[in-house]
């Protein structure tokens with residue numbers, strides 16, 4: 482069966498629009514990087530984005546499913562089945578010591594001049610202060626333990642699920658605060674004649690039409706990465722009441738309950 486026919490057969494499951502923007506952005510990023518002139522780069526470096534973006538989008542879906550329970554099994558399986566993410570890499574992440582592995586190539590001794598795993602697999606504690614850089618992936622160290630969290634030291638090493646969830650959380654809080662303020666104001670207004678007030682800006686009710694809507698999926702700087710990590714840790718630890726595996730109950734993004742009161 483042709484790839485086209487297969488694609489026609491399986492349309493994306495419900496909830497796809499939650500992950501589609503980032504997967505598409507990374508696909509475009511990958512295409513741009515592959516087509517970019519490689520002048521000024523060492524030969525090995527030109528191949529890094531392929532491995533790094535593969536890691537990032539696989540990590541994105543992995544985290545949304547396993548770490549935060551934000552997507553359904555159907556979405557996860559769809560990504561695997563359509564080879565949008567790297568199933569072999571995920572299989573490694575599930576093993577102790579391989580939780581952050583940059584690429585399956587880093588643990589294949591055939592890829593190494595010395596017939597060993599890559600230097601990026603060596604725990605930082607076993608290294609002197611030497612700079613680490615895997616030739617194939619550009620990884621700076623993906624062994625478990627206290628090492629740098631961003632294994633590539635660039636935007637492709639950011640944890641996009643974490644950032645997306647932190648931003649959602651921030652929008653949600655902002656929206657709740659706005660509604661609370663509106664409630665207070667409305668109570669005050671109830672006694673007054675004129676209850677129309679242009680201060681309540683129309684358009685932010687769905688939390689998406691803020692004036693400074695971000696178009697980038699990567700964190701702007703390290704402080705946003707840190708805030709995202711803090712929010713994500715809080716949300717991941719909250720877990721369901723039963724506490725089973727720290728997984729949250731999946732709710733399709735479109736079906737989250739919204740206050741019935743409309744600002745519009």
Ligand SMILES: [Zn+2]
Nearest residue numbers: 583601620623
């Ligand atoms: Zn590595």
